Amino acid sequence: MASAQLSWEEVATSKDDKPSLPRSGHVAAALPATHSHDVIIFGGYVEDEQKGREAANDAWTFSLASGKWEEVKYTSEEVPRVRLASQAVVVGQHLWLIAGWDPGHNKDGGDILSDLWRLDLNTMAWKQISPEGEQMPQISRFQAQAIGSRIYIHTHRSLQDILVLDVSDSNAPTLSLQPVTSDPEPPMSRGLHSLTAVGEDLVLFAGAPKEGPMLGDLWALHTGSASWQELDAEGRTPHVRCSQAVAAADSDVFVFGGSYYKNEGGLQPLNDLIVLDTKEMQWRYSKLADGSGPLPRNAATLTRVGDKLVLYGGWNPFVETYNDTHVMDVSGVSSMLKDFPLDPEEDW
Template sequence: MTVTVNIEEVAKGEPLLPRSGACAAPLPEGHAAAAIMIGGYVETPDKKRSGTNEAWTYERGGGWKLVQFAEGPVPGPRIASQAVLVGSNVWLIGGWDPSQQGPSAFLDDVWKLDTADWSWSKVDLEGSELFGGGISRFQAEAVGNNIYIHTHRCSDHILLLDTAAPRPALRRLAVTPDPEAGAPSARGLHSLTRVCDGLLLFGGAPQSGPMVGDLWRLDLASLSWRRLTPAGPQPHVRCSHIAAAVGPSKLLVVGGAFYGASGGLEMLGDAFAYDVAKNEWEAVQPAAGGALPSPRNAAVGAALRGGSGMLELLIHGGWRAFVESYSDTFILTI
């Protein structure tokens, strides 16, 4: 089965540099803007790249606007971090500071951004040692006041950040492996997306060896893993893709990259939807006259809900490895 999507390239708003490796989150319902993008690698016209701590909001019909933070402490530049919305606050977790060398480049800090006045506060996190001195290329997903975090170290557990505790606390939750397939192998640059009452983990890259294209489901009630073997067209192995929930029972995957025969990164410009009820992958094709964004990885993706009542996926920027970064913006409606 093929899923048809509408794709529209939209106005940019204020000028912003091409970037990749940023993180993004939706903003609370009723906010003037629909999503926020934080950090990333920015690329100047002479092709020099550097990390940034900028934040930009996206407003339907108005494009991008640079956020002016309130006075006070702000997080430093970072890429490959995660941003999630909990209530009216955006939580920013970890990442990698490309201006630093060695272990100090990997960050273990957690920050909270108040979306009412754009003020940052650094979170005094209990259990931060569980980050192992720093994390990047991991995945995080908010469920209520809890943030589930999956890193390349999560072979027998998953991390949970309780944001509602008097002192926000990070702890390990033991997980039950699939009786036949075990648990997902160590990886980063994968995706972790809440669909139905579970978390779907797809793809990624291990610290060494080939990339993967396997699909797993973590049941949140029993904290047990199940390796899924869907029917339908199988997506290529990939990392650094965009993933988003579609309605109550589908996962959308867009773009990413994989190691080609020569050993270099090759970009992907395709899209697939996984149907939980059918346990089936479906190819995604643009509506007549449209086209998916050009092949790229490390783009920003954020689900914009409301308006049409359908999934509107904001896609911005990304990287064609060692060639160029992008500054274009698309809305994919499914």
């Protein structure tokens, strides 16, 4: 069976068109269509040849039209502290930045954060917000996705319930614990997983538990009924992994890279591109048209902008941090999915 032909195009290749430093563990979100740019990134671990890796709190925006990144000039005196392993979600004209980890500067373990910030995307002014209702817990390596004005926050504690941040009133958001049911058991506790909004469902994939091997399971949280369902997709289950980059284009979920532990080899990064067709509930494996593409990595971001996917940054663990940007056109992929092989050609 012939595989569908997809290809990555590297853009922003000159030094002046890139963020100032390579980074991983940052957050990214698509900007509103009214904005002059398409993607915004914030924070993460930046790597400097002299200083090594340090956490950051800068933001950059990317334009597909120009193929360039520009640094955001904040207009507020108060800004979020440095962090990585946080989450950022755009609802309307605001970006909501949620918690994360400030690793500190003295190798003291740093701080797991519990703060909430709102960035006005028109003025680029930050404001720290204290939500009504529940108190935001200290969390990192979690996931957050918006369905309408409700931001669902899935953490390692999300077993019998899930945190829901309602930002319909951006000046007075409310945080609540939404009970969820499951039959028989909910997804096991984990971090560094992915959570992707597809319609009214949240698709959870893979991740790393506190103890034991990495995961490759697949679940859906049906937000209408507040219930978990384990999914059994046709085709070969992808390799277990964590810190993968994921984005949804309509009913298709695109998974790029991540890493897993290999015996005697430490963390092994991946650069495969897998598509979950949620209509047919099938895993599909693609092969790049030209056999090239981004190098293996984890802790990158994948953002959907119209018919394009924008991949930025990431880390080959303990080897290299990347500052590259790759774009893929996925228009027509839904009609091509029937040509994606259900199983990869090589074994693992």
